[in-house]
Amino acid sequence: MKAIVDCNSFYAACERLFKPSLHGKPVVVLSNNDGCIVSRTDEAKALGIQMAGPYFQHKKEIEQNNVAVFSSNYHLYGDMSRRVMEALRMLAPQVEVYSVDESFLDLDGIEPAKLYEYALFLKHTTEQWTGIPVSIGVAPSKVLSKLANKLAKKDKTGTNGVMLLQTPEQQMDALLRTPVEDIWGVGSAGAGKLRLFNINTAWDLRNMNEEWARKNLGGVVGVRLIKELRGIPCIEMKDPRITKKMIATTRMFGKPVYALRELKEAVTTYTARAAEKLRRQNGAAMEMSVFVVVSNNNGLQYNPYVRSAYTRLPVATALTNVLIHHAAEMTASLYREGCKYIKAGVVLSRIIPANNIQFNLFSPPENINVQKLMQTIDNINFSMQHDILKFAANGTSKNWKMRQEMRSNRFTTRWEELCVVK
Ligand SMILES: [Mg+2]
Missing domain, CATH: 3.30.1490.100 (DNA polymerase, Y-family, little finger domain)
Structure with missing residues (x-):
């Protein structure tokens, strides 16, 4: 079985961690040069603030609703990311860091009956050690685990932030509830094309045959996607030591x-x-x-x-x-x-x-x-x-340097910027 551990609203969560007064409050983080909104807490999402929306367009509602705004603080996020991944490495057998706030885990060594309990343990321990809330999706393939994670995130109270797709019934239920654009690797452009074939849910796509996928879904990639949706792992865990080519x-x-x-x-x-x-x-x-x-x-x-x-x-x-x-x-x-x-x-x-x-x-x-x-x-x-x-x-003047007017302290990597309690 594969799992994906994904930090919830990662950048905003890092900011909130060092400003506990913001717990339960809407928080957003802006991209480089304070351009767009790149991270939102659930409370900010509930206000209708859009992901990737330009800051200046949302400025009014942000001010009216007392939303806390931060410039991106990559020193802080990079260090918190390292801590989360380090925690996972200590707790899980094989970890493949996929992005700054997501890692795939290989859980083949865990007894199937204990998987749910184990995933809960991973979640609680990571959160306790780092202070960053995470969601976990567990399934036989990477694509299904991403899908499980998305559902866990949508309904945090109902699922405890952990979703397991172990049985065919669980998988069918999850696939039926997932619109095609929410499938990992499909995206909105791909979804538009699929909808022309009257494929609307992940379940519809799963039931297409491989010949069709080879012809209409980019050859091998499409076949692999359908197999992954059926719970047949085709995207292997990557060796984390592989280094960048560029x-x-x-x-x-x-x-x-x-x-x-x-x-x-x-x-x-x-x-x-x-x-x-x-x-x-x-x-x-x-x-x-x-x-x-x-x-x-x-x-x-x-x-x-x-x-x-x-x-x-x-x-x-x-x-x-x-x-x-x-x-x-x-x-x-x-x-x-x-x-x-x-x-x-x-x-x-x-x-x-x-x-x-x-x-x-x-x-x-x-x-x-x-x-x-x-x-x-x-x-x-x-x-x-x-x-x-x-x-x-x-040079020394750096007039061209990024605008970061609302950046928080680099709490975890600079002595002079440590969090002051009183
Ligand atoms: Mg995330």
Whole structure:
């Protein structure tokens, strides 16, 4: 059996954890630059505040209803996510982290008769250890477990936040109650297509034959989906050690940027961040690209466009100083005076394990001291404060930095921002 553990309204739950006065109150969290609503508590949902709705559109009802609003605080959410996943790793046999607030568990080792009790135990213990409420769906396949989780979340009081789809009757009941757009991997576009075939519920889809799925549902993927809905596991647990093949750091600027110097600062800062991620997975990149987004607002229409540049690195590397050098060159080649830049990003790709680097005849062996320097910078930045050590190219003013006007403290990762009780 597979389980999925999903944190309820994760970002908002993290905020509420450090502000207990908000328990039972509506809370929302905004995306980068305070743009859209990305997390809502049940109380905020009940007020009709839409997911992904622009903040400014909801501002009035938010103020009228005393909804607590927070800018996103990724330091806090990242650390709380790590704690939840760590708790699950201590409690469950095999854990595959699927997203910041979801993990699949392999429960094949648990006696079928004890599964429900075990899932309840997982839920209560995780909540007790971390303070973050979770919902759990348990079923023979990943797709069914996601579906069970959704139903558990919809009716938290009726289900205790845990739903088990063990018997064919339980599965049939759940599938009948699930509209096609709620199936993992279908989405609203896919649902529209399915409805043309008069397939409205997950149960309707489950009963389609594999030939039909191969023809109309994207081949193997469709067949797999139908099998998963029937409780036949086809999507295996992934090895959590698989590392990313591509690392991207991209941000919208808090304020538009016009000067090359500022644009370079932003791009090299993102490069430093991406390089840090790369080193954390012991990788080295062979390719790098930089892109910038230009706002093309001529007063009549808003039509942003992207300019990008690409470099094949002479030798795969994870050294920030080398990557920054290429990033700055590419940024200069993309820059046009008088343009209004609103966003930039860096992508590192063709990532190989750092111990497999193939040097070419003309490249000097990478200086071992520079690698040690990178390690030291990473350690200090991680333990003290992000960016306490950085390259001069990253600049100091950061006018382009994200807007986060309502960010809470980084309670769990900064000494000076600890929660004060009295
Ligand atoms: Mg969630």
